[in-house]
């Protein structure tokens with residue numbers, strides 16, 4: 001579910017930005033009538049897009065417990081840009097319109113920079129995470145890590161990602177999987193900065209067991 005929201009959110013952001021840029025451009029060229037015309041023509045889609053933009057964003061925050069500081073910053077900037085934009089366009093104030101566009105672009109940029117940055121969700125303290133310890137169980141460790149860090153995209157059953165990859169039916173070999181977990185691939189984030197070898201091995205163990 002999360003991954004579909006993410007995809008939808010990206011498409012909506014592109015539309016949102018496009019409308020914004022067009023409006024600011026018309027405002028800057030002093031074509032007030034054109035701006036009014038354009039704004040009233042796209043009023044409904046504009047409201048729908050802004051609404052979906054916020055809803056998909058809020059749903060994603062709600063589904064993900066581990067939000068990064070970057071993401072919080074991004075949200076604050078986006079939320080502060082909205083009133084600035086409303087006032088700017090209503091009063092045909094170029095400075096405010098540009099300011100709000102800049103704020104939106106900055107937060108979009110933060111999102112892009114932040115794409116590969118991901119925060120680790122720790123597993124419950126009941127779970128033994130030290131392989132030196134006799135009570136350590138790789139599969140249990142892996143399952144807990146998977147539930148906390150992967151299931152919001154892949155689903156606990158591994159079936160989710162865009163409906164195409166069934167992780168637990170994948171024919172990809174262990175080494176390649178390890179590589180993908182470390183380096184990421186397309187919408188799959190890279191985990192090498194936040195997971196060590198022991199954790200990645202445990203995740204692979206979980207995936208292999210779930211295949212059977």
Ligand code: HEC
Pocket residue numbers: 003145146149150151152153154161165167170171172177178180181185186187188189191203
């Ligand atoms: C933000 C969503 C997201 C998260 C979180 C995520 N994945 Fe993925 N994962 C994907 C996507 C999307 C793909 C498909 C990448 C592609 O091939 O384009 C994928 C692919 C994979 C693959 C390769 C599957 C194959 O056979 O090609 C593995 C293995 C994998 N993920 C494991 C994990 C593990 C383990 C975690 C948690 C540590 C995790 N993923 C977290 C989105 C995610």
